[in-house]
Amino acid sequence: VISGNRGTGVVVSDPETSGVSVLGNLIGVAADGVTPLGNEVGVRVTNGSSGNFIGFVDLDFAPLPNTISGNRGDGVVIDGDGTTGNVVGVNFIGTDPAGAVAVPNGGHGVLVGAGATGNFVGLSIEEGGKFFDAGNTISGNLG
Secondary structure, three states: OEOOOOOEEEEEEOOOOEOOEEOOOEEOEOOOOOOEOOOOEEEEEEOOOEOOEEOEEOOOOOEEOOEEOOOOOOOEEEEOOOOEOOEEOOOEEOEOOOOOOEOOOOOOOEEEOOOOOOOEEOOEEEEOOEEEEOOOEEOOOOO
16 A cells, blocks of 8 residues: 655656566555545656556466555556657556546646656556457546
């Protein structure tokens, strides 16, 4: 549970930062997954970081989603020059962990801002003849 912070819950920053995985967290909500306990922003990927994963799948394609909901501002922000090749996949953004109940972020669900290029919000992958849709549920947000 990464919640109740005055600033951003998770920050992935700087050009030397790559290969970070943020998986299976409740970000902006209490342990029950529905009570808002927001950070200012849920997750920010910025300042030239690249090749990071915010939610995704394990080696057997089992989903490892985050619930990124109930934050006072945006759920996920990707911005900054050189911020590229990051993946936001299989998350619940603005809902409970089942995607059934709205738990809105106060801003956008996902905001891709100035300078960020070549990032993925949702992704279909194929590995060894197996296909997996790593889409997100993004709903109920106020931005």
